[in-house]
Amino acid sequence: xxxxxxxxxxxxxxxxxxxxxxxxxxxxxxxxxxxxxxxxxxxxxxxxxxxxxxxxxxxxxxxxxxxxxxxxxxxxxxxxxxxxxxxxxxxxxxxxxxxxxxxxxxxxxxxxxxxxxxxxxxxxxxxxxxxxxxxxxxxxxxxxxxxxxxxxxxxxxxxxxxxxxxxxxxxxxxxxxxxxxxxxxxxxxxxxxxxxxxxxxxxxxxxxx
Amino acid sequence: xxxxxxxxxxxxxxxxxxxxxxxxxxxxxxxxxxxxxxxxxxxxxxxxxxxxxxxxxxxxxxxxxxxxxxxxxxxxxxxxxxxxxxxxxxxxxxxxxxxxxxxxxxxxxxxxxxxxxxxxxxxxxxxxxxxxxxxxxxxxxxxxxxxxxxxxxxxxxxxxxxxxxxxxxxxxxxxxxxxxxxxxxxxxxxxxxxxxxxxxxxxxxxxxx
Numbered sequence: 001x002x003x004x005x006x007x008x009x010x011x012x013x014x015x016x017x018x019x020x021x022x023x024x025x026x027x028x029x030x031x032x033x034x035x036x037x038x039x040x041x042x043x044x045x046x047x048x049x050x051x052x053x054x055x056x057x058x059x060x061x062x063x064x065x066x067x068x069x070x071x072x073x074x075x076x077x078x079x080x081x082x083x084x085x086x087x088x089x090x091x092x093x094x095x096x097x098x099x100x101x102x103x104x105x106x107x108x109x110x111x112x113x114x115x116x117x118x119x120x121x122x123x124x125x126x127x128x129x130x131x132x133x134x135x136x137x138x139x140x141x142x143x144x145x146x147x148x149x150x151x152x153x154x155x156x157x158x159x160x161x162x163x164x165x166x167x168x169x170x171x172x173x174x175x176x177x178x179x180x181x182x183x184x185x186x187x188x189x190x191x192x193x194x195x196x197x198x199x200x201x202x203x204x205x206x207x208x209x
Numbered sequence: 210x211x212x213x214x215x216x217x218x219x220x221x222x223x224x225x226x227x228x229x230x231x232x233x234x235x236x237x238x239x240x241x242x243x244x245x246x247x248x249x250x251x252x253x254x255x256x257x258x259x260x261x262x263x264x265x266x267x268x269x270x271x272x273x274x275x276x277x278x279x280x281x282x283x284x285x286x287x288x289x290x291x292x293x294x295x296x297x298x299x300x301x302x303x304x305x306x307x308x309x310x311x312x313x314x315x316x317x318x319x320x321x322x323x324x325x326x327x328x329x330x331x332x333x334x335x336x337x338x339x340x341x342x343x344x345x346x347x348x349x350x351x352x353x354x355x356x357x358x359x360x361x362x363x364x365x366x367x368x369x370x371x372x373x374x375x376x377x378x379x380x381x382x383x384x385x386x387x388x389x390x391x392x393x394x395x396x397x398x399x400x401x402x403x404x405x406x407x408x409x410x411x412x413x414x415x416x417x418x
Contacts, residue, residue, distance in 0.1 A: 050269055060259055060382060062377075062380050062381070062382035063382045063383070065380060066380065066382065066394055066396050069393075069394070070395070070396070070400070073403065073413075076413040077403070077413050168271075171271050171274060171275065172271070173269060173271035173272045173275065174272070184278075185275055185278070186279070187272075187275050187279070190399045191279070194282065194286070204282070204285040204286050
């Protein structure tokens with residue numbers, strides 16, 4: 001039997017559009033017959049390398065006003081709960097991303113990632129503090145304290161750094177990003193459908209290359 | 210008989226995603242029963258106010274690489290010819306925008322605007338020089354030399370400036386932008402469908418406001 005096509009989903013916990021993608025990728029990928037590999041990463045170092053010390057939605061206020069309104073509209077269109085804004089925005093995502101990086105070898109990565117996003121953008125809660133991350137892990141029936149300790153070990157911190165270097169070297173400049181098995185990069189929640197279509201070989205652009 | 214709902218289409222001639230929107234907005238608006246008001250403007254002064262002295266796709270190379278690939282894929286998906294890149298990118302759009310601003314009172318605005326985009330992104334031609342703009346106008350059976358002279362008059366240059374101030378004061382930060390009659394702002398070619406739906410009163414987000 002041929003292997004199912006795969007799609008890498010690179011997501012940042014502080015990112016509103018990563019949230020929208022995270023809440024809908026499973027159903028769409030199931031319908032398309034695509035296996036999703038969830039790839040948590042930190043977009044901060046990539047933004048810093050571009051000279052941004054905060055979210056572009058804070059640095060460019062008109063862009064930020066549109067983003068919040070757009071995410072509100074998109075959440076409604078996608079049938080998600082009304083968006084609540086965490087304070088501050090963006091949330092420091094280091095603890096959650098460390099835990100998720102450790103979770104890449106465990107079957108709780110996806111439910112944990114969705115729990116972080118729901119707390120942050122459907123409930124407007126802070127997810128920055130280690131205690132908040134522990135609480136979310138505990139809520140999944142896991143031992144959050146133990147996991148966060150393992151997530152803070154040097155091995156896992158190194159893996160987080162290596163993932164960030166991989167992101168940059170593969171051309172990632174924002175989140176969410178979808179990468180197909182043949183290296184095709186799609187940026188933004190708006191491109192999820194096209195990325196899935198590409199992954200299964202539906203490629204209008206390829207016909208004339 | 211009730212007035213047809215309207216949608217303002219703010220576009221910048223140097224913008225690749227404005228090109229994609231320009232080539233498909235007529236058919237989609239016709240299907241939706243929406244009247245489109247074409248609003249040419251210069252995005253350069255708005256970018257300059259944000260501290261950008263060139264296109265963000267040049268300032269941020271990884272973002273730029275994705276944009277060109279994405280526009281290629283999107284053009285294929287939308288059934289448009291393969292995208293050719295004008296050199297340099299972005300093209301100086303002052304002459305074409307002056308002509309289009311003058312054209313806002315004439316019935317050739319839309320065919321002229323589409324002719325500029327096709328020359329620039331389907332043929333990869335320069336549209337920056339006044340002579341190129343004259344040629345495109347002549348190609349539509351108009352007197353390009355006379356039009357460009359009228360477009361360079363102080364009255365028209367003032368109108369172009371006022372349009373730019375209107376864009377900024379209404380929250381526009383990039384192109385293309387769609388504005389509905391009730392002031393709802395949608396940024397980007399990807400939001401054309403949602404903007405049209407909003408214009409005709411199909412507003413999932415409004416139900417819980």
